[in-house]
Amino acid sequence: MVSSQPKYELIQEVGRGSYGVVYEALVKRTGARMAVKKIRCHSPENVELALREFWALSSIQSQHPNVIHLEECVLQRDDLAQRMSHGSSSPLYLELVETSLKGEITFDPCCAYYLWFVMDFCDGGDMNAYLLSRKPSRKTNTSFMLQLGSALAFLHRNQIIHRDLKPDNILISQGRTFAGTPEPTLKVADFGLSKVCSTSGLNPEEPASVNKCFLSTACGTDFYMAPEVWEGHYTAKADIFALGIIIWAMVERITFVDVETQKELLGSYVQQGEEIVPLGEALLENPKMELLIPARMKSMNAGMKQLIREMLSFNPQERPDAFELELRLVRIACRELDWDT
Template sequence: MVSSQPKYDLIREVGRGSYGVVYEALVRRTCARVAVKKIRCHAPENVELALREFWALSSIKSQHPNVIHLEECILQKDGMVQKMSHGSGSSLYLQLVETSLKGEIAFDPKSAYYLWFVMDFCDGGDMNEYLLSRKPSRRTNTSFMLQLSSALAFLHKNQIIHRDLKPDNILISRGRPDASDPEPTLKVADFGLSKVCSAAGHNPEEPVNVNKCFLSTACGTDFYMAPEVWEGHYTAKADIFALGIIIWAMLERITFVDTETKKELLGSYVRQGTAIVPVGEALLENPKMELLIPVKKKSMNARMKQLLKEMLAANPQDRPDAFELELRLVNIAFKDSSWDT
């Protein structure tokens, strides 16, 4: 249904990325707060990233508390808006798909095309902002690890490889002060580089194993990329590596300064002389390199240290899958009284 009446009022800009602007918005009918990511479809690469995110989020048939939820996707052409659904026969939708596939604009460039993703509103910024503005907390570290491993197991169960896990893409929904558990809720977001592993060539009755779904496009963010991603041949085990970098950095508060934005970011690395090198790149050059874990603290729980080393193994086959990872973190958190972050 095409309409000229918008359902949402944009209140303020809360974030800006390489291909979209995120706003805090209100639903006109209910005054509920939502987040709206508004993406201008003026270049094929923007359309491709937007459709990747749309396909990934719309492929999930259930919700998870630690994965951002897509309420709806709206296509705006000039002053008219239309709700989009995956696989829609709408001519506007098909023009976007054609643009993504061909790598050239397949619609009238004189018109202004935008995609609006309406999602959960997260009021606590991202994981970097939240953790680096507070003192280290064992309780928060434990909560965040369990939430992240649960989210990743859910995504992999739904045949989604995120491919760009990093603290910037993990949003915070703050807990109520009067709640029984005041720890905030994490939401894995930004699925623009994600890949949904299809059943093509497989028995459609059997779920696709994301750890056997090989991808060849090298993408992600340097400091969180697994060694095999640098080579361009990898599976969902690359997400395990990225999460290992994030958890290690969180536990020891390891940070680096982004050369472009000058922001301090959570992320582990290897020192080579005066330079800092992404762990994945260093392991690609020297797969037998022994990672110094912990690197800043005097000690670390032995089971946590071993798990981090496995998550960051040069050979992806030596890493746990997302389901084993979730179980092991639960065991460390709740069954080891000497657990110490």
């Protein structure tokens, strides 16, 4: 269906990057608040990132409370808007797919093409902003690690490798319990670098398994990338490494300052003289390097220490998969948590 009548009213800009602009919006008919991401399809790179996000989110057949939900994706050309579906045969959509595959613009460059992603609106900012603006809380840490473990298991069960897990890409929806106390819900977002695995990567006839789907494109954010990603030969176990970085940094409030943005970010690293080096890069140089967990003079549950060490193993085979990880996080949370945060 093609329409020239706007369905959403943009209220204000809430985020901006090289990839697109995110707005808070209202559904005109119901008044519901949504997040709308606008992506200009003016380069093959932008088209590829947008389509990756669309393919990943539209491939999920059910919703998960800790994964951002795609309400709809709208393709706009000039003043006309068309809702996109997975596997669409729309000529406009096929032009974008061809652009992504060929790595060059294959449609009329004089036309203005945009993709609009309508998703959950998260009013609590990202994980960095949320945690670093509050005092450390063991209860929050426990809740967040359980939510992250559940989200990653869900994604891997749906054959999706995220490839860019980091606190900036984890959004917070602020809610409250019946008693009125804050109850934040995490939403894993930003699937522009994600990969949907359709086969095992070894045998095209074997059912998809993210732990057997080997990828070769080195992508992600340096401080959260696993050693094997730097080498360009990895599986979904790279997501486990990234989550290990996030959980360790969250528990001990380990931060660094991003050189480009000067923002304080949660993330674990190795100190080499006056420089800080991404943990994955340091392990690639020295696979036998022993990680100091905990990094600070604080107590930490023995099970938590061991789990973080395994998640950050140089050898991906020594890391738990997302399903084992989810179970172990639940077991740790069910015990008396005697690690300080």
